[in-house]
Amino acid sequence: MRTLLRSILLLVLLASANIVLADEGMWLPQLLQSLNEKKMKQQGMKINAEDIYSINKSSLKDAIVSFGGFCTAEVISDKGLILTNHHCGFDYVQNHSSLQHNYIRDGFWAKTNGEELANPGLTATFIVRIDDVTTEVLNGIPANATEKDRQSKIDANIAALRKTARKETYQDLVIRPFFEGNKYYMFVTEVYKDVRLVGVPPSAIGNFGKDTDNWMWPRHTGDFSIFRIYAGKDNKPAAYSPDNVPYVPKRSLNISLDGVAENDFTMVFGFPGRTYEYLPSYAVSQIMNVNNPAKIGIRRTALGILNEYMRKDEQIKIQYAAKYASIENAYKKWQGEILGLKSKDVVRKKQQYEAEFQKRVNANAEWKAKYGDLLAQLQAAYAQLEPIGYARDYHTEVLARLELVTLAKQAAKLINAYQQNGANGYTSTAEKVRDTLPDIFRELNTNVDKRLFAALLQKYMQDQKPENIPATLQDQIKQVNGDYTLLIDQLYAKSVLIDSVMFSQLLVADVESSVRTLKNDPAYLLYTALQTNYTTVAGSKLNEVQARVNSLLRTYMAAQMEVFKEKAFYPDANSTLRVTYGNAKSYRPRDGVNYGMHTYLDGVMEKYVPGDYEFDVPAKLIDLYNKKDFGRYGVNGKQPVCFIATNHTTGGNSGSPALDAYGNLIGLNFDRVWEGTMSDIYYDADICRNIMVDIRYVAFIIDKFAGAQHIISELKFVHPKKKK
Ligand code: ARG
Ligand code: GLU
Numbered sequence: 001m002r003t004l005l006r007s008i009l010l011l012v013l014l015a016s017a018n019i020v021l022a023d024e025g026m027w028l029p030q031l032l033q034s035l036n037e038k039k040m041k042q043q044g045m046k047i048n049a050e051d052i053y054s055i056n057k058s059s060l061k062d063a064i065v066s067f068g069g070f071c072t073a074e075v076i077s078d079k080g081l082i083l084t085n086h087h088c089g090f091d092y093v094q095n096h097s098s099l100q101h102n103y104i105r106d107g108f109w110a111k112t113n114g115e116e117l118a119n120p121g122l123t124a125t126f127i128v129r130i131d132d133v134t135t136e137v138l139n140g141i142p143a144n145a146t147e148k149d150r151q152s153k154i155d156a157n158i159a160a161l162r163k164t165a166r167k168e169t170y171q172d173l174v175i176r177p178f179f180e181g182n183k184y185y186m187f188v189t190e191v192y193k194d195v196r197l198v199g200v201p202p203s204a205i206g207n208f209g210k211d212t213d214n215w216m217w218p219r220h221t222g223d224f225s226i227f228r229i230y231a232g233k234d235n236k237p238a239a240y241s242p243d244n245v246p247y248v249p250k251r252s253l254n255i256s257l258d259g260v261a262e263n264d265f266t267m268v269f270g271f272p273g274r275t276y277e278y279l280p281s282y283a284v285s286q287i288m289n290v291n292n293p294a295k296i297g298i299r300r301t302a303l304g305i306l307n308e309y310m311r312k313d314e315q316i317k318i319q320y321a322a323k324y325a326s327i328e329n330a331y332k333k334w335q336g337e338i339l340g341l342k343s344k345d346v347v348r349k350k351q352q353y354e355a356e357f358q359k360r361v362n363a364n365a366e367w368k369a370k371y372g373d374l375l376a377q378l379q380a381a382y383a384q385l386e387p388i389g390y391a392r393d394y395h396t397e398v399l400a401r402l403e404l405v406t407l408a409k410q411a412a413k414l415i416n417a418y419q420q421n422g423a424n425g426y427t428s429t430a431e432k433v434r435d436t437l438p439d440i441f442r443e444l445n446t447n448v449d450k451r452l453f454a455a456l457l458q459k460y461m462q463d464q465k466p467e468n469i470p471a472t473l474q475d476q477i478k479q480v481n482g483d484y485t486l487l488i489d490q491l492y493a494k495s496v497l498i499d500s501v502m503f504s505q506l507l508v509a510d511v512e513s514s515v516r517t518l519k520n521d522p523a524y525l526l527y528t529a530l531q532t533n534y535t536t537v538a539g540s541k542l543n544e545v546q547a548r549v550n551s552l553l554r555t556y557m558a559a560q561m562e563v564f565k566e567k568a569f570y571p572d573a574n575s576t577l578r579v580t581y582g583n584a585k586s587y588r589p590r591d592g593v594n595y596g597m598h599t600y601l602d603g604v605m606e607k608y609v610p611g612d613y614e615f616d617v618p619a620k621l622i623d624l625y626n627k628k629d630f631g632r633y634g635v636n637g638k639q640p641v642c643f644i645a646t647n648h649t650t651g652g653n654s655g656s657p658a659l660d661a662y663g664n665l666i667g668l669n670f671d672r673v674w675e676g677t678m679s680d681i682y683y684d685a686d687i688c689r690n691i692m693v694d695i696r697y698v699a700f701i702i703d704k705f706a707g708a709q710h711i712i713s714e715l716k717f718v719h720p721k722k723k724k
Helices: 002-020 029-035 037-042 086-095 147-164 281-312 314-343 346-362 365-371 374-400 403-442 446-463 471-479 484-494 500-508 511-520 522-563 601-607 619-627 674-680 695-705
Strands: 064-067 071-075 081-084 124-132 172-178 183-192 194-200 225-231 265-270 578-583 598-600 640-645 657-659 665-672 690-694
Touching: 029 037, 029 578, 064 081, 071 265, 081 665, 086 194, 086 225, 086 314, 147 172, 147 522, 183 225, 265 665, 281 314, 281 346, 281 374, 281 446, 314 346, 314 674, 346 365, 346 374, 346 522, 365 522, 374 446, 374 522, 403 446, 403 500, 403 511, 403 522, 446 484, 471 484, 471 522, 484 522, 500 511, 511 522, 598 601, 601 619, 601 640, 619 695, 640 695, 665 674, 665 695, 690 695
Parallel strands: none
Antiparallel strands: 064 071, 064 124, 071 081, 081 225, 124 183, 172 183, 194 225, 265 578, 265 657, 598 640, 640 690, 657 665, 665 690
């Protein structure tokens, strides 16, 4: 009887766990107590909302930083050590790398503070406090204000608020819109500007599986790197100085060695970049059928060319590594997004939601007056947006891939400065350009850029309507009888911009003659022709339609919150601090396929291809594997590597800590599964999973692989599951 009762109880428990499992949402930390705490505890959390975010005592938020504004990192020692992803620190590792010191290939481990490498421009930002400033920011805006008038009033209100807001002199203020501009929050921040590289594993660990495995599960990547925040002697933010000292944090995370099991509570705390959860069906189908396919096609062409060069030339591989990774990353994600949106029939689901919205609106006289034709207006605005959005995607995607265009943009800056402020304007801009040129040329190979230019220009001509192509370009192509290679050869032969010595000379030579040379440069002329044509035909119209769409979306957001009162709303991601929670969980991507929630070092060895571009494994790691030398980081003779959970994350959440029910570090977020990347637009608990490196793999690599005991001794390990 007793056992029967117990098993029934267990069944009920399991069933209810399933119902509350897999939570959607990127929640505001300051609202957890009112909106989420109860649910979080039901899902297994053992701490309080106050332990996550508090302005009165030290809380977990004091251990979380925005890493450079594009990733997340967390403090893991009392001497300012922070942990983030390999791919977040990668550009900095690349900057320190050369054929002699190939840290990309071999990894890097500073043995002393003195060996840690400075990274100019890299910041680590803490959030001190978050205040609701909606009333102040939206004060005095007439109901019928144009978008432009509304924005200038908002800007004025924000400027006034900045003057009176309570903060210390060494702190900063950030004020951001939420819910499409229906709400505003102010963030008091502390921005540390001296962040140094401490350790990074070889790419064969940190980026194991590269692009083939990117966005994929099962995954076996040790995607981490370690930096240290340095502060002035007063522990406050300071510009880089050799005299700076390791930062002493308000809070650093404890590391759990007890691991994570199916259905365990997990929470991810970080800075998700951008999501679009409340778009109408028309917008979703446009992304799926027009914008994503356009961008994917352009990137496919570019990646094919880059890949060819990088595989046969180690120098080009170093030069283009970061660029390639970032082009490929979104390229693959957009494909997964289309796949998920289709397989989960998202457009139809959105239509059903819209039908319910319309039904409720029609049944209420006040709503009907305000929102009655809102959806129809949105549909009309998106129809207008479609062709110009397509032109925009081509314009931005193609131009962003070409380094000669990047150089032409520098030339345009110089010419503009001269036209506005004469020789003085030119000279001061020339100093800035001089500082950026080395970065551009370091990651540029002329042959690669020529091939890209010829191929992408041809694609542009084929796919764009004639009105989007400048007449001068059409003429030039006629003159070479459609031979794009010839056209581009001539362009590069005649342009001075592609020659770093010649371009640099123009920055210090006689201003008038330099301006003349720049103005006649064929690359500059082609770039301005493309730019001018785009602005005239598509760009200005785009701004107008986009402003209208934004205003409608703002109203639609407010309307949804008013009409669906029973729903808890979270604001779309906007690179501000958020908490997402869920449970470690396996998934079924397709019928008949079941993916487990953990991977092990055995899987690394299964994927191992000696000498391979993507799946090589360092000899030392193979050795440790063969000896089963996992120390305290292994479990039952196996070394855990990665795991997945239902946390709702996006780009920017890379490097975010995965925390257990007590707030201990159990993993490092770095990716999502391919089938679920549409969670930026629609979260589906069946297939949306985030991917984390198991913290025990991170510690194993630092300790056993790199032998960096000095780092291990800074960390605090705990055993939450063993304590009673
Ligand atoms: N997909 C992950 C993210 O969105 C990892 C990207 C880095 N890795 C790569 N192979 N490109 O950032
Ligand atoms: N790798 C992503 C990043 O850099 C996180 C993955 C995602 O988009 O969820 O932030």
